[in-house]
Amino acid sequence: MGAGALTCLMFVVVALNAIAAAAGLALFAVAIWVAVDGYKLYPISGVSGKDDIFAAAWIAIFTGFAFFLTCIFGIFAALKRSRALMMVYLIIMFIIFLFECASAITAATNRDYLVGNSNLVKKQMLQYYGQDSIQGKQITQTWNRVMEQVECCGADSPEDWILYNSTFKQIYPTYNWPLSCCKRLSSFELQDPAGCKVGLTSTLFTKGCFNYIESVLSRYTWAVSWYGFSVLMLVFFTLVIAMIYFMQLE
Amino acid sequence: MNINAVIRLMSLLSLWMRTGEGQIFQPELTPNTFLARITSNTVMLKQPYCVFDQTCPDCEIWLVAGLCSANAIFDAQVNSSTPNILSLSPYPTAFNSSSNNFFLTRVGLLSDFPCNQSSNDQYFVVGADGKCSGINCNGELPDGFSVCFKYLLIYTNETLVNSSNWSVNIDLPKLLNLHNINDGLSARSGAMVVITSILCAAVALLLLLFFIMLCITCCTKKESKEISVTNSIRIPRYDTHDLKNRVHPYDNPAYQSDFKNYSTANTLPKDVTQKL
Numbered sequence: 001m002g003a004g005a006l007t008c009l010m011f012v013v014v015a016l017n018a019i020a021a022a023a024g025l026a027l028f029a030v031a032i033w034v035a036v037d038g039y040k041l042y043p044i045s046g047v048s049g050k051d052d053i054f055a056a057a058w059i060a061i062f063t064g065f066a067f068f069l070t071c072i073f074g075i076f077a078a079l080k081r082s083r084a085l086m087m088v089y090l091i092i093m094f095i096i097f098l099f100e101c102a103s104a105i106t107a108a109t110n111r112d113y114l115v116g117n118s119n120l121v122k123k124q125m126l127q128y129y130g131q132d133s134i135q136g137k138q139i140t141q142t143w144n145r146v147m148e149q150v151e152c153c154g155a156d157s158p159e160d161w162i163l164y165n166s167t168f169k170q171i172y173p174t175y176n177w178p179l180s181c182c183k184r185l186s187s188f189e190l191q192d193p194a195g196c197k198v199g200l201t202s203t204l205f206t207k208g209c210f211n212y213i214e215s216v217l218s219r220y221t222w223a224v225s226w227y228g229f230s231v232l233m234l235v236f237f238t239l240v241i242a243m244i245y246f247m248q249l250e
Numbered sequence: 251m252n253i254n255a256v257i258r259l260m261s262l263l264s265l266w267m268r269t270g271e272g273q274i275f276q277p278e279l280t281p282n283t284f285l286a287r288i289t290s291n292t293v294m295l296k297q298p299y300c301v302f303d304q305t306c307p308d309c310e311i312w313l314v315a316g317l318c319s320a321n322a323i324f325d326a327q328v329n330s331s332t333p334n335i336l337s338l339s340p341y342p343t344a345f346n347s348s349s350n351n352f353f354l355t356r357v358g359l360l361s362d363f364p365c366n367q368s369s370n371d372q373y374f375v376v377g378a379d380g381k382c383s384g385i386n387c388n389g390e391l392p393d394g395f396s397v398c399f400k401y402l403l404i405y406t407n408e409t410l411v412n413s414s415n416w417s418v419n420i421d422l423p424k425l426l427n428l429h430n431i432n433d434g435l436s437a438r439s440g441a442m443v444v445i446t447s448i449l450c451a452a453v454a455l456l457l458l459l460f461f462i463m464l465c466i467t468c469c470t471k472k473e474s475k476e477i478s479v480t481n482s483i484r485i486p487r488y489d490t491h492d493l494k495n496r497v498h499p500y501d502n503p504a505y506q507s508d509f510k511n512y513s514t515a516n517t518l519p520k521d522v523t524q525k526l
Binding site: 090098108111122164165166176197222225229232233239246 | 292
């Protein structure tokens with residue numbers, strides 16, 4: 001290969017590595033956003049033991065930053081035209097590639113277990129809402145906040161509270177559903193306590209909370225897995241070009 | 251003393267009741283669509299406006315709530331002038347296996363429900379007290395059964411003045427057990443399949459390309475020759491020009507002096523500074 005073509009290939013490798021470094025840094029930032037859990041829905045996945053979306057986010061934090069550092073090293077190795085450095089670069093990138101694949105696949109798979117349909121969220125709500133254990137307190141707090149802020153009640157509808165036996169029903173047998181389901185005035189007082197208790201539809205929230213919970217957890221999942229997937233496709237392309245460059249080096 | 255007169259009055263009035271127009275002579279479900287109109291343990295009835303037409307200042311309206319299969323049992327027990335109607339079947343033991351399967355609970359004074367103030371927005375929740383312990387408390391109904399209701403008009407000395415018809419059968423749904431909810435995997439989403447399959451293929455391809463690259467670089471390394479030196483290694487200097495001793499641009503860098511002299515021929519230079 002001529003010297004001119006080799007230099008051109010070197011610039012391509014440098015440019016792709018620069019882009020991959022930036023993409024890796026963005027993956028690092030997005031994964032931090034998921035791990036911080038701004039919507040505070042972690043207890044719903046944590047109590048059921050299915051919190052792999054957040055585990056995948058933690059892996060993506062490390063791999064994103066590792067991609068950033070290794071791609072900068074790759075730029076240096078390409079400019080130096082050194083076979084040994086390029087080999088080290090390729091091996092490290094391949095290892096990080098494997099870990100990032102694991103993160104993307106884990107997040108996408110675990111989301112299906114958690115919010116494929118409303119059953120798991122509903123069962124967890126009925127079992128833990130109002131319970132006196134640690135998980136019970138977390139779930140109660142989470143659901144109270146969701147029901148009040150998103151203006152919803154129950155998983156699919158308030159009827160979830162009526163149709164099924166629940167811990168809440170055992171503790172408060174005279175209430176059909178929690179008071180968080182009731183509409184409130186701006187002073188946080190209940191708009192109509194008696195009407196809400198019997199289910200007057202203008203005094204309580206009638207839509208279910210599952211849509212909101214599913215949309216938030218899906219947003220986290222797609223942030224980690226689809227964005228991770230796109231970074232991996234870019235890195236795949238970069239590694240193929242880097243391998244070609246490696247073969248052309250003397 | 252007044253009992254016979256009361257019974258006659260009752261039968262006359264009940265005859266008149268049934269032919270009365272616009273009067274609903276039995277408990278009814280509330281017509282509004284409340285979400286908790288019929289739950290597993292409670293039922294919402296209309297308040298008893300316009301049920302009894304008597305003007306009886308101290309009379310109270312009481313409700314008989316029980317399984318529909320116990321309607322005949324109640325009618326048999328209360329048809330005669332029974333004393334202490336209200337304590338016939340206390341709530342705590344009402345729905346045991348060998349019990350009467352009905353209980354009585356107070357709705358309100360007859361004077362609280364005049365016909366001209368009838369309203370469909372008012373309701374009476376049967377079962378509002380939950381699992382209570384009073385004899386006539388408004389306790390919850392058993393889930394999964396058909397329940398029927400009847401209004402009674404009771405005078406203050408616990409004597410029966412009038413009674414309405416039985417309501418229609420109201421089926422209470424069975425309370426579902428939350429542990430029967432199947433929370434296993436429902437279905438795999440398309441996105442998960444796409445991501446998994448494409449990433450696995452990419453890893454395999456990358457590994458394959460990596461090994462191909464290693465093979466190619468290793469093979470070409472074995473075939474490569476040593477760097478050939480065009481100069482002879484035996485001649486320390488080869489000058490084509492008549493240069494003075496000032497510069498020696500053609501010194502052979504690849505010249506290797508002998509560590510051991512294998513020949514003493516005169517053709518070999520003994521002094522590198524001599525010009526050939």
